[in-house]
Amino acid sequence: MSLAIIQDRSVLKHAQAPSEETIGITPQQPVNSIETESVKAPPLIKLCGIGKSFPGVRALQDVSLSLWPGEVHMIMGENGAGKSTLMKVMCGAYKADEGHFEYQGRKVAVRGAADARRLGVAVIFQEYSLVPYLDVAQNIFLGREPMRRIPGLIDHSRTHREAAALLQRLGSDIDTRAIVENLSVAQHQVIEIAKALSQDAKVLVLDEPTAALSVREAEKLFKLVADLREQGVAMAYISHRMDEVFELGDRVSVMRDGKMVTTLAANQATPDELVSLMVGRKVNMNYSRGERPMPGDVVLEVKDLAGTNGLAQASLQVRSREIVGIAGLVGSGRTELVRTIFGADPATSGTIVIRGEPFKGGPADARRKGLALIPEDRKRQGLALEQTVGDNLVSASLPRHFPSSWFSPARADRLAKSKIEQLSIAPARPRKSAGKLSGGNQQKIVIGKWLLDDAELFIFDEPTRGIDVGAKEQIFALMDGLVRQGRSVLMISSEMNEIVRVCDRAYVMKDMRIVGEVSHEQLSEDNLVRLAMGGK
Amino acid sequence: MPVLQTSFGFSPRVRELPGCAWALLLLLVLFAATASNFLTTGNLLNIASQATLLLLLALPMTFVIMTEGLDLSLGALLSLCTVIFAIVVKSSGSVSAGILACVMIGVLIGALNGSLISMLGIPPFVATLGTMGIATGLALLLSEERELIELGATAQAAWSGIWMGIPLPVWIAAVSYGLFHFLLKHTRFGVSVIALGGNSEALRLAGKRVVPRLTLVYVLAGVYAAIAGVLLAGRINGGNPTAAQGMEFDAIAAVVVGGTHFVKGRGTLFGTLLGVILITVLRNGLNLLGLTASIQVAAIGILVIAALAMESRR
């Protein structure tokens, strides 16, 4: 079986040269086949009819999922489909509002993380559960170090022995005495898995584990997953990568809009089918752009840009009066791209040209050139939550409106009120603390901040995340208005249908590179998703 | 970047240690050449006894700085303990009662520091700045209108006693070093000290509570300030409310110059030992060369900033 896998992988590698022609990927030979229909034993763990709501949002609705030992169960879906929420319910971080758990056929209560741990569920984090300056063995046994007979003394040899055994079981040759800080992200992941196994994990939850890995490291992880499967560990594996799904998966579940759409055996599914299951939805919003304005001159030109934040290679162009989208999956490098353009992270190579002049510098310089960045994490990077709405609104444009450096609160108040009115920010009180407003209104503040600075090129990073439908439409209409005034918009979104509806054309990113450009005529969700997921 | 992989799970960065050790070597050579009395037995013994006191403060300070904290109150606490020790010994005649009283005060103030910092997220320098003021004031108050000298032979025994040819304070320092080394490398508490500075979230995820562990770090510092206070009282044969004023600075400097840099739980006790010797030698040497304490302090300050600046460049 292992031989077959290696062969399949090499075939995959040849087929994956990213280009506009890579529309479909032919699935490989069935990797594994657990004939789920014929298994008599109840699943190891089963979530039944799980529902979970947050204020204003129904994140999960009647979702059921079962996991058998030794099964790799792929979970797919677009962003916001509910995958992460479901996993958090499974590991006890969230408590389900509806539905129940079953463990080996018997109903059990899972009220929190401790209950989930007792059932043997472990989530593999990337960074935040390891201590940088402890060694591998210490990290694996953090808080549960084996002790010697004399009370209080850690048994170092046993710690390292058992850690080494665990790592060997995972086929890893990491030195147990290596300091975690010096190891790579891929190795951190292996350590996390070893840590989970050391606590008798029977169910592992992996959330996009290959997102930050190189091709070789990912292959090692695949082998690890295969070994774990043989050892009877069940795995819930969130993935966006078609090749992974078909290479590793036994079954595939597709989620959409908080519901479980269907569960298929991996060898009975095709990529096209999966894509349409993920993406198919009724477009129920009324916004339509009407007549597109004609694009003008090139405002931003980026060539072969790479940065310290991991951006590998990007070239793009934005003209005035255009809304250009940047599509791609989580971890594809979209935020890194715009941060490098804006100067928030340093560039290591390539050029940025703004209105014909080469650009170098930080955010303060970018601002002076007319750029604006509305970050993904609006609470932590876009706003000062403790300050007032008014303070936030004027924070970027102070040099523009008060060139002599003399500040007039009355004028600032007027400016703030003008944006509050224009954007319908509610409550319409400039002195209200920004942290108290809803997500949609907070986003409007961030946008308003840059409107006041009369920016020319607006870069939006996931502008509608966590925002209700009404506010979304307003933001799209706003973008349209901006480009009609002659400005430009660069928009990152994980919701492909948004990009299709709102943008004139789009670039697609994968693995820290721009892998394709989709013109207006070719702009469709299917095309975007295929490019974004195209083989590895 | 070569990493020294030692057998017990934390490695002193190879670059730091030799830096500190080379600097020490350089200083020793320099002073031996320029200061006439530097290499006499008397002077070396002097260095040793000064260093032992500083080590008693610097060892727990290493733990504190490894958790990315700071304890500014140790000098004042030390002085306070000399006063308390003197008072108790003179009034009750019992040295053990004096020791007990000091340790209790050390625990109390350490616990106060620790709980303010761990429970309420108060920045360590502010919390300990406040307790420093309180300890200073208390020491001044208690020593008003009191005669605090002549504590008797027993009290001085800890400082002047000799066992197997080596002064007792050196034994105490050596045992303490061993104790901290043991704590750091062989106990769960030691692992949690590193975790507190490196990723306290990891501790929480492992189900271990942060508050008691972080508090214990500061309590340890308080207790050791008390022990050092008892020793110092024995040495000066009395209590003095400003006896150790500013010593926390030397302790912090020793830890930082030795290689523990407020970085994610990384730290080295051996580095602290070297740092203590370096600081003590520096002071001693400059003193012999006729440079006042103030210049010494300025020089040490520059060393601290230089060490941290080099850390940031990495």
Add this chain to the structure above:
Amino acid sequence: MNNILVIGSPEARTIALRLFALGVIGLIIGSVAEPFTNAGNLLNILRQASLLFLIASGLTIVIIAGGLDLSIGANVSLSACLAATVIQSSGSLLAGAATALASGLAIGAMNALVICVLRVPAFIATYGMLWIVQGIAYWYMSGTIIHGFPSEVRYIGIGFTAGIPIPVYIMLAFLLLGTLFTQRTTWGRQIYAIGANPTAASLSGIPVNHRVALVYVISGAMSGLAALVFLARLNSAEADLGDSLMLQAVAAVLIGGTSLFGGTGTLAGTLLGCLVLTVVLNGMNLLSISASWQPIVTGAIVIASVLFDAIGRRNR
């Protein structure tokens, strides 16, 4: 916006609360200690509080920006000693003032260099600077004391105009300039933004590093000027002149409602904090409470203020 004159704003409430507390404390002390309400005593309190404010104002701005300056006391000591030397040798008030200012600026610039360029964390950078500057001051003075200045110099410290001590006028000038800077300049508004959320401020195109460097230089300069007034008041300069000032300044800033976490605070609040602290210490003096209680009370006030701030943040 952050305009304390707006009734009902959080800043106005903070000020009102402090005024109230001041009044209450004043009443209590006044009833217990008779000489408290003497005109002479009240003027003395005003003078003392003004002196403290001169240093605490710079510290306030640094803390608003999210930073910290522990070197201010040592700054005052060294600047005072240097200025005193110049005054004694040249007899010129102007030369003395220039020296004090230059010294303060230099120390502030050093802080800015270490924190903004060398990227050393502020608390340990200014702590190290404290000892360096203090060491230089002690070495420079070698235990001596410079005593006796020309009358025009002394006038600044102990003189009156229209019945009000000169330091009060200087304090008012600092208050006005400082408030103008923080409330009525773009730089001041940017500093608040930086303290509230440095990441968001940077991404809003605010040159964070420049502004932070600026506040340390300002704090240094203000400490330098304060040194002049101190030496004028004391008619002498010694190396330990500023030793207790740092703790008192921190306490005054915290009492005044400025949060250590940055982004909020007013100079008026700090002024009230200076008054409250001075009144408390003065009352203790009048009640013949031993001076040893002063650091205890100040330390306790520091802890209590941060406690309230931390608890308040939790509940929000």
